[in-house]
Amino acid sequence: MTIGTIICVDDQAEVRRLLGDVFRAKGSNVVGFDDGEDAISWLVGNEADLAVLDLDLGPNRRSGIEICRAMRARLPDLPIIILTGHGTIDDAVAAVKAGAVDFITKDPYLEDKLEISVEKVERILQHALDRKRLEEENRELRATNERLRKAAGRRWQIVGDSQPMRTVMMKIEKVAPLPRPVLVLGPRGTGKELVARAIHTLSPRASEPYVTINCAAVAESLLESELFGHEEGAFTGATKQKEGKFELADGGTLFLDEIGNMSLEFQAKILRVLEYQRFERVAGNESIQVNVRVIAATNADLKQAMADGKFRPDLYDRLAFEVITLPALAARIEDVPVLAVHFLSRFRQEVAGITVKEISAGALDRFAQYEYPGNVRELKNIVERAVYMAQGEVLSAADVDAALPPDAGAPAASGSMFADDPRLPLDERVDSYEAWLCRDALERTRFKQKEAAALLGITYDQFRQRYRKYGLGKD
Structure with a gap:
């Protein structure tokens, strides 16, 4: 040199x-x-x-x-x-x-x-020079490792190990590196924005902007300005030029929440930007080029919306490079205990003076007996409300009942005591008690036989034998 x-x-x-x-x-x-x-x-x-x-x-x-x-x-x-x-x-x-x-x-x-x-x-x-290059590479590797370490914490705050959630997380990891749109579907409160953020965090765009907008929260007359920006004087109150969400997300990711609420006319504008990565500000003449990955989400039934003529099939096809469907919480009720513990931990970190340190088995059972129409978001609110109102260090089933909605209903009768009949022969009394234990385990696990077997400490085959022997199907 x-x-x-x-x-x-x-x-x-x-x-x-x-x-x-x-x-x-x-x-x-x-x-x-x-x-x-x-x-x-x-x-x-x-x-x-x-x-x-x-x-x-x-x-x-x-x-x-x-x-x-x-x-x-x-x-x-x-x-x-x-x-x-x-x-x-x-x-x-x-x-x-x-x-x-x-x-x-x-x-x-x-x-x-x-x-x-x-x-x-x-x-x-x-x-x-070689040392400087290696140090720079090491800094980049450390930054990447730190980003991945944070992302891996609680699997990007997506908590749960049920089969539906394992499928979701597998899709996130697979699609994240690809510069293509993703469509996230699922009922309200299931964590669609968490999925979008996880995809961005695991993508090569992680160090670039992550911009979100709830399309349902903005009047359509203002949505064009929010997404594409406007020039000075474009309308009354437009006193200066404004960059839209697409410009702000250039190089990174734009999360369009509740995309199913857009009119067909506006859907056409979104389709054009997705196809050409180019647009004009409101009242502007300059064509602006961007490089934005779009992740869209909705709780609407887009297939039905397309059948009804309310959602453009070509926009659906453009967004649906990968479709990630989040299950309702009722469909992964086995994740409720770990979610409840997670929300307790976060609540203790965010709020000083919380006395509750753990959740009792009875309280976890009670959490698992509610249907959660509001899904994970509702569970979080119920956990925080129960913890906030509780007096002791251990959250009880009664604390949970006090926090549940009034129409949640009484807890299932799985906690009823076994009624022994001493007049019966010993083998019949043993069978009766064993049948009661198996039925109680089924009710506690919402009739999931593998979980009931694990709760009793026996194999699935052993439980199936008793299931058939005592006729334990749902009434």
């Missing part, structure tokens, strides 16, 4: 000329000084790749070793060579301690020595 800029400091003009001729012949830019202080001042506003200093810069001046220390204090990565006409071993040791990479004696072989020393410096600079 060729060293870019070299500063040469020597009080003898003929030495500076010699150094300049040698280094310029190698393609370097040379800046000469007869005083070390001038060189230090020059380095304040300029950059150099190598400094060559004379050891003795004349009377009443700092020595080359002192100048070397001053330069290294400001520029610790600057390679420095020190020259001397009468060097000693002590001088050489002092120079190295001051930070010099080489110490050369001025003699008839100075030019050859400089050639060798400069080659050494070139190797040092190349190693420094």
Whole structure:
């Protein structure tokens, strides 16, 4: 490699000329000084790749070793060579301690020595460049790892290990790296925005903007301005130019929530932007090019909307590169306990003075007995309400009942006591108790036989035998 800029400091003009001729012949830019202080001042506003200093810069001046220390204090990565006409071993040791990479004696072989020393410096600079590149790569890797570590925490805050949620998370991981639209479907309160954010976080666009808009919350007369921006004077109140959501999300991801609420006319505008990544601001003439990944979501039945002529099939086809359908909470009721514990933990972090530290088994059972028409969002509200009103450190079933909606109904009768009949023979009494235990386990697990078997500590086959023996199907 060729060293870019070299500063040469020597009080003898003929030495500076010699150094300049040698280094310029190698393609370097040379800046000469007869005083070390001038060189230090020059380095304040300029950059150099190598400094060559004379050891003795004349009377009443700092020595080359002192100048070397001053330069290294400001520029610790600057390679420095020190020259001397009468060097000693002590001088050489002092120079190295001051930070010099080489110490050369001025003699008839100075030019050859400089050639060798400069080659050494070139190797040092190349190693420094390699080290800087590796450090930059390591910083990027650490940033990526930190991003992934945060994303992996609680699987991007998407909590649950049921089969429906494992399918959702598998789709998120698979589609995230691809620069294509994603359509997220599901009832209200199921976590559609969490899915959109997880896709963005795991994508190559993670460091770029993530912009959201709820299309149902903005009047359609204003939605065009919100999404595409407007020019000054575009309408009454438009006192200055405004960038829309598509511009703000350039390079990143735009999450369009409740896209099913748009009119057919506006759907056509969205389709055009998806296809061409280009649009104009309201009252604008300039065509604006963007690079935006769109993730859309709705709780509407888009298939039915298309059949009814209320949603454009071509827009659906454009959005549905991947469709992620979130299940209602009632369809993954086995996730309710872990969700309840998660919401308790978050609530304790967000609100000071919460006394509840854990949830009792009875309270978890009660949480699992409600249908949650509002899905995960409703469960979160019920957990927080129950925790807020509770008095002790352990949340009880009674605390949960107090927080449930009035029409939630009484808890299932699974907690009723076993009624033993001592008049029966022992084997019948044992069978009766075993049947009661199996039925109780079924009710606690909402008649999921594998979970009931696990609750009783027996295998699924063993439970199936008893299920058939005692006729334990739902009434």
